[in-house]
Amino acid sequence: xxxxxxxxxxxxxxxxxxxxxxxxxxxxxxxxxxxxxxxxxxxxxxxxxxxxxxxxxxxxxxxxxxxxxxxxxxxxxxxxxxxxxxxxxxxxxxxxxxxxxxxxxxxxxxxxxxxxxxxxxxxxxxxxxxxxxxxxxxxxxxxxxxxxxxxxxxxxxxxxxxxxxxxxxxxxxxxxxxxxxxxxxxxxxxxxxxxxxxxxxxxxxxxxxxxxxxxxxxxxxxxxxxxxxxxxxxxxxxxxxxxxxxxxxxxxxxxxxxxxxxxxxxxxxxxxxxxxxxxxxxxxxxxxxxxxxxxxxxxxxxxxxxxxxxxxxxxxxxxxxxxxxxxxxxxxxxxxxxxxxxxxxxxxxxxxxxxxxxxxxxxxxxxxxxxxxxxxxxxxxxxxxxxxxxxxxxxxxxxxxxxxxxx
Numbered sequence: 251x252x253x254x255x256x257x258x259x260x261x262x263x264x265x266x267x268x269x270x271x272x273x274x275x276x277x278x279x280x281x282x283x284x285x286x287x288x289x290x291x292x293x294x295x296x297x298x299x300x301x302x303x304x305x306x307x308x309x310x311x312x313x314x315x316x317x318x319x320x321x322x323x324x325x326x327x328x329x330x331x332x333x334x335x336x337x338x339x340x341x342x343x344x345x346x347x348x349x350x351x352x353x354x355x356x357x358x359x360x361x362x363x364x365x366x367x368x369x370x371x372x373x374x375x376x377x378x379x380x381x382x383x384x385x386x387x388x389x390x391x392x393x394x395x396x397x398x399x400x401x402x403x404x405x406x407x408x409x410x411x412x413x414x415x416x417x418x419x420x421x422x423x424x425x426x427x428x429x430x431x432x433x434x435x436x437x438x439x440x441x442x443x444x445x446x447x448x449x450x451x452x453x454x455x456x457x458x459x460x461x462x463x464x465x466x467x468x469x470x471x472x473x474x475x476x477x478x479x480x481x482x483x484x485x486x487x488x489x490x491x492x493x494x495x496x497x498x499x500x501x502x503x504x505x506x507x508x509x510x511x512x513x514x515x516x517x518x519x520x521x522x523x524x525x526x527x528x529x530x531x532x533x534x535x536x537x538x539x540x541x542x543x544x545x546x547x548x549x550x551x552x553x554x555x556x557x558x559x560x561x562x563x564x565x566x567x568x569x570x571x572x573x574x575x576x577x578x579x580x581x582x583x584x585x586x587x588x589x590x591x592x593x594x595x596x597x598x599x600x601x602x603x604x605x606x607x608x609x610x611x612x613x614x615x616x617x618x619x620x621x622x623x624x625x626x627x628x629x630x631x632x633x634x635x636x637x638x639x640x641x642x643x644x645x646x647x648x649x650x651x652x653x654x655x656x657x
Contacts, residue, residue: 260648261364263390265305265332269339270533271622272650273385279648282390284334290314291393298398299357304334304391309467309517316464320398321456321509323355327565329465329514334391339619340383340579344432344513346569353382353575355396361389364646368392373575380642383576385618387643387652403460406432406512409453409504416447416551416566420544420585423568426453432512434567439551439589440560447551449566454512465510526592532622534602535588537569538614543585546612550587550605557601561589577635577642580617588620599623618651629655 262276263284287305294300298320302311308322309329315321324343331341340353349355358372361381369389371378381388411422419435426433430453437449511518538546547566554560564587571583591598606628609616615632616624630636636656643652 260646262647262649263304263334263386265335266307266330268328268331268335270620271618271624272654273339273618273621273652274335275650276648277650284332284390287392288332293318295320298400299395300398301358301393301395302333303393304332304337306333307331308333308336309465313464313467315398316401316404317462319400319402319462321401322352323397323399324349324352325513327514328517330517333394333396334386337382337391337394338384338386340574340576340581341619342569342581344434344567346567346572346581347427347433348431348570349399350570350572351383351574351576351579351581352396353579354572355398356382356394356575357397358395360392362392363389364644377642379575380577380639383574383579384639384642385578385649385652387647387649389644389647401456401462402458403456404462404464404509405457405460406454406507406509407457407504408432408455408507408512411451411453412449413451414445414448416449416548417544419447419449419451419566422451423585426451427568427570429453429455431455434565437551437564437566438560439554439564442552442555446548446555447566452512454507457506460506463508465508465514526590529593529595531593532591532598532602533588533620534591534605535586535617535620536605536609536614537580537582537584537586537617538609538612539582539584542612542614546608546614547585547587549608553604553608554589554601557597557604559591559594559598559601561591563590564588577639578618578633580615580619582615584614586617588617618655621651624655626655626657 261280261282263282264274265284267274284305287303289303291301293314295318308325308331312329324345326341326343336352337356340351342351358370359381361369361371377388413419413422416437432454435449435451437447441448566587568585569581569583574581616628
């Protein structure tokens with residue numbers, strides 16, 4: 251199949267399609283469904299090195315890793331991502347300040363090119379660093395070898411700290427980052443004035459006691475139907491954020507929890523995206539460097555509040571100074587803000603264009619894996635190595651995203 255692809259008929263390998271935009275879409279081209287290529291090739295239980303085919307889901311990998319006392323080195327907010335997708339997007343998690351992105355743990359890859367070449371590549375090879383974070387454009391990833399991290403139990407000791415305004419987040423994050431491996435904050439995008447960006451800062455470390463039972467695969471709840479368009483509006487979002495803040499604030503302090511609800515809260519609700527209605531939603535995620543993060547995040551929140559399009563799921567967290575493994579890796583040192591906006595057509599697109607200007611002025615960038623409308627100039631300014639990356643793109647592969655931002 252790979253050999254039949256060409257520049258005239260380009261293809262794209264896809265996994266569980268959890269990217270929010272068009273980086274995993276290839277209209278008028280072909281796609282290769284990798285989800286059936288999901289065997290674990292080898293697992294060294296003593297050293298925690300796993301080699302598995304690229305279609306293996308992170309959720310499946312955890313079913314093997316956790317009982318053996320190991321965990322993914324870093325993980326996004328869903329376990330329903332393939333290993334190939336984790337590499338192609340160089341995914342990050344709540345522990346970036348401590349562990350970096352997923353690519354930092356990858357030791358070797360096998361890459362199939364559409365000219366028939368098959369290469370095993372490792373750290374130090376320029377093609378390796380183009381493939382990590384390379385959005386599946388450098389070749390078809392056949393298998394991935396990575397080093398897991400040891401865990402004493404499947405549980406986390408966490409604590410929640412409430413704060414009344416977004417400026418307080420930065421002080422709390424600076425205090426907690428050296429004591430906790432996992433940190434993040436949920437913030438309220440509907441409050442203004444003295445309560446602009448109030449939220450709950452959550453931090454956790456692996457608990458030294460507890461069993462090594464992995465998560466349950468089946469979700470606890472299901473959203474069977476698309477919610478009506480009027481369900482999510484300015485009033486309901488404000489009410490949701492207010493109730494969520496008060497409930498989490500009442501749990502202020504330490505707690506003991508299994509990793510599943512802390513690291514993967516939305517995986518417990520099947521088809522949760524239907525809560526946004528039939529028109530769906532846009533996700534917007536940016537990162538701002540340390541020098542501009544405080545002011546930039548404040549301006550972003552003011553703009554969102556003024557628009558009346560508050561996000562019901564807004565997450566704020568810090569990236570550490572870890573050097574990225576990929577040429578197009580999204581994380582850089584600073585603060586990242588992830589937002590969900592119900593699709594209200596041009597109104598929502600205008601809001602995100604306003605947010606783009608703030609991010610650009612702050613020297614930040616947007617996350618390609620969560621983008622469906624980033625202007626080409628925004629991508630090119632945010633990822634200055636994109637021209638160098640072009641040399642490693644397989645001419646038989648393409649995507650809607652790449653054609654939109656790179657021409």
